[in-house]
Amino acid sequence: MVLPTNAAPFLTVRKLVKSFRRRSGLTGRTQEVQALRGVDLELQAGQTLAIVGASGAGKSTLARCIAGLDPPDSGEVVLGGRKPAHREVQMIFQDPGASLNPRFTVEEALAEPIEIRGNARSVILDRLAQVGLPETAASRLTSQLSGGQKARLALARALAALDDRVPCVLILDESLASLDLSVQAQMINLLVDLQQLRGLAYILIAHDLSLAAHLADEVAVLHAGRIVERGAPHQLFQKPDHPHFQELIAATLAWDEDV
Amino acid sequence: MSKRYLVRRLLHALFLLAGISLLSFVLLELAPGDFLGEAKLNPQLGPQTLAALRQQYGMNQSLPQKYVRWLGSVADGSFGVSFAYNLPVSTLLWPRARKTLQLTLASLFLSWLIALPLGVWSAAGRDGWLDRGVRAATSALVALPDLVLACLVLFVAVRMGWYRSGDAALPVTVLVLAALPALVRHVRSAVLDVSGQPYIRAARSHGISGARLWFRWLLPAAANPLASLFGLSVAGLISSSLLVETILGWPGLGPLFLEAIAARDFYLVIGPVMLSAAFLIAGVLLGDLLLYALDPRIRVDT
Numbered sequence: 001m002v003l004p005t006n007a008a009p010f011l012t013v014r015k016l017v018k019s020f021r022r023r024s025g026l027t028g029r030t031q032e033v034q035a036l037r038g039v040d041l042e043l044q045a046g047q048t049l050a051i052v053g054a055s056g057a058g059k060s061t062l063a064r065c066i067a068g069l070d071p072p073d074s075g076e077v078v079l080g081g082r083k084p085a086h087r088e089v090q091m092i093f094q095d096p097g098a099s100l101n102p103r104f105t106v107e108e109a110l111a112e113p114i115e116i117r118g119n120a121r122s123v124i125l126d127r128l129a130q131v132g133l134p135e136t137a138a139s140r141l142t143s144q145l146s147g148g149q150k151a152r153l154a155l156a157r158a159l160a161a162l163d164d165r166v167p168c169v170l171i172l173d174e175s176l177a178s179l180d181l182s183v184q185a186q187m188i189n190l191l192v193d194l195q196q197l198r199g200l201a202y203i204l205i206a207h208d209l210s211l212a213a214h215l216a217d218e219v220a221v222l223h224a225g226r227i228v229e230r231g232a233p234h235q236l237f238q239k240p241d242h243p244h245f246q247e248l249i250a251a252t253l254a255w256d257e258d259v
Numbered sequence: 260m261s262k263r264y265l266v267r268r269l270l271h272a273l274f275l276l277a278g279i280s281l282l283s284f285v286l287l288e289l290a291p292g293d294f295l296g297e298a299k300l301n302p303q304l305g306p307q308t309l310a311a312l313r314q315q316y317g318m319n320q321s322l323p324q325k326y327v328r329w330l331g332s333v334a335d336g337s338f339g340v341s342f343a344y345n346l347p348v349s350t351l352l353w354p355r356a357r358k359t360l361q362l363t364l365a366s367l368f369l370s371w372l373i374a375l376p377l378g379v380w381s382a383a384g385r386d387g388w389l390d391r392g393v394r395a396a397t398s399a400l401v402a403l404p405d406l407v408l409a410c411l412v413l414f415v416a417v418r419m420g421w422y423r424s425g426d427a428a429l430p431v432t433v434l435v436l437a438a439l440p441a442l443v444r445h446v447r448s449a450v451l452d453v454s455g456q457p458y459i460r461a462a463r464s465h466g467i468s469g470a471r472l473w474f475r476w477l478l479p480a481a482a483n484p485l486a487s488l489f490g491l492s493v494a495g496l497i498s499s500s501l502l503v504e505t506i507l508g509w510p511g512l513g514p515l516f517l518e519a520i521a522a523r524d525f526y527l528v529i530g531p532v533m534l535s536a537a538f539l540i541a542g543v544l545l546g547d548l549l550l551y552a553l554d555p556r557i558r559v560d561t
Contacts, residue, residue: 067464068464069460069463069464086464086466087466090464090465091464093457093461095457098456098457099457099460099461100458100461101480102556103479103480103554103555103556112462112465112475113466113467141556143556157465161465161466
């Protein structure tokens, strides 16, 4: 999996800066937290980029900025020459189950993003089949689904919100971390199949390095709001340059040996 | 709506009413003094007359005997006899109850009608000028006891020449002002609570916004805690109503109840107590039915 370096990048992130003001309740003093301090990234269509880093490194903020949910303070996200629209970049959240409205049926949950695009409802059953949910699930409430089914539905909904006709980006913000291992494996297979089928580009936000190594074409290491290291997974894991990444790898290995 | 659920709830309500009546009987019996307490001091009434009156009113019966007799009177619809008026409690109670009900229903309707848009609006423009104004006003109103509020409204109405005896506007104003702060604050916090939910954030990320987000996502989700609050607001309004009626001279249950307590007119106290309890239970039941109608998850579970 060597990157085609001569191809023009499909998604570009330039000098992204984002800080939050946190106000402590009692004293009313504001404290500025710099989550992103100038992040540059490129992503090719149909490829998978993993962003790894310890908690607090700014991974989720980066994901939200790319998805257009938080406006960056400065810098820009460019897709196909302009700011990406909701139908081009979608995100699956940390807890896919909690991101579903519990009072909607599966059908309604899928219809919401589809209807506002003006697409036909026949697409719904199509999307269900795509993620391996049975047609009979359509009339059930989302709150009645199992964890694995909820994850599939969240994926189906993100797909429903995306435009079929153009290459799209799907961001997975630790979406697989809350699932048990067998469901996680099913989801990974599903994601790989969908990538081949629809030419989706994935941004995989992960603290689990083995998952990143398994799925990604490229891994970027985020530390304290900056990308400190980038490269193909096999290169990075064999010869990590940045001390922080060395630590991350060591921690993962130690954990793997414990298990 | 399953019929069984409704029947179960109604039976439950009946048991609750029985329990409340029993408790009221015991508590009233334990309270010192009775209706003839003052008559004892009257030199014109001899001990024989008093004993005869006691016999006539059934006051020397034991508590279980009294209770059973009262249950019988409930069955025939008279709800016991008032010692002071020498009339069946029901003939005194119903016209008064109608007056109280008019007041509470009007206030219930009006206060929710105002609280819902105000709370939603306040939450939508969080920390804006309206939100700050609403928060300040509700804080001030919450701190004001009903009694003070009623006196204040009465004072203003008399000064401005608005006061007319028997006009419902005054007590309704007081009741709405008394109920409003809690309702507005609950509506506001329910909406804010819901808008922080992960699935609302997800909806926004799918590009859902505006009226669709409000009417299909935010408001249905915020309605759940408010449906439960609806039942409680009935209870709050009734208990405020008893006080406000007495202050503003509205011929509802309030003045009758107070008078009956002062005179230790046993069955005339029990009557309004039972009636308020019935209103309260009806309010809570209504809130639950509302919840049932609003939330598809509950329909699945029951």
